[in-house]
Amino acid sequence: MDDALLAALATGVEQILILGAGYDTRVWRFAAQLGHTPVFEVDHPATAERKAGIVAENRADLPSSSPIRVAVDFRTDRLDERLVAAGFKPERSTFVVWEGVSMYLTRAAVKETLGTLHTLCGPDSRLVMDWWFMVDAPDAVSTVLRMSPQMLHLLGEPITLGIHPEDVGGFCERAGWPAAEVVGSVELEKRYVRDQRHIMPAMYVTRLERSLGTPLARG
Ligand SMILES: C[S@@+](CC[C@H](N)C(=O)[O-])C[C@H]1O[C@@H](n2cnc3c(N)ncnc32)[C@H](O)[C@@H]1O
Helix, strand or coil: HHHHHHHHHHHHCCCCECCCCCCCCCCHHHHHEEEEEEEEEEHHHHHHHHHHHHHCCCCHCCCCCCCEEEEEECCCCCCCHHHCCCCCEEECCEEECCCCCCCCCCCHHHHHHHHHHHHHCCCCEEEEEEEECCCCCCCCHHHHHHHHHHHHHHHHCCCCCCHHHHHHHHHHCCCCCCEEEEEEEEHHHHHCCCCCCCCCCCCCEEECCCCCCCCCCCC
């Protein structure tokens, strides 16, 4: 996702949108490369407020850049209205990061949000997001992975959406965001892991590019 962000900045993307930002630190980690490119961080009001407090306490240790915080409760608020009110420019090329969120939503909610983003973002916009899917190998590790959504449910974070990497391209294309790249755990490990750790086989990342036509599927 960071590589895709840097590539987008190198080609002159005009604004950055980080959806469900949580404690995302890109606005500080990439302060030099971002320059004056506006970064909109969308999050639940409670998380956004807590993060603002942590940032204020650590201000002296951070580069001076700041995100434009957009408090949105996806259950009650309209993403497009809140973003435009915060200064987001719908006609501009946008790089969207949607990390660690899709697996906690419904298929309809992800489709709806991709459709909204298609309307909101200008031509040449790009989007990176990660996904979960149910591995189907019969071995013990895969069986534990298949049980993990139920275990997370007990912690109050139920995983609700799984789309197989072979199917995600069609899903995203119908929602207006054809996949330029689908990268699974084996390839991610090859590219980025330099120690003994493993990337969970049930996780993968997509790099999407906004289609020029109207999405086929909404809602
Ligand atoms: C698992 S975290 C991912 C955070 C970050 N993107 C990351 O990868 O570390 C999910 C994020 O979704 C946000 N979220 C959960 N429910 C939400 C809601 N109803 N409206 C807006 N944001 C919500 C949370 O505040 C949290 O920041």
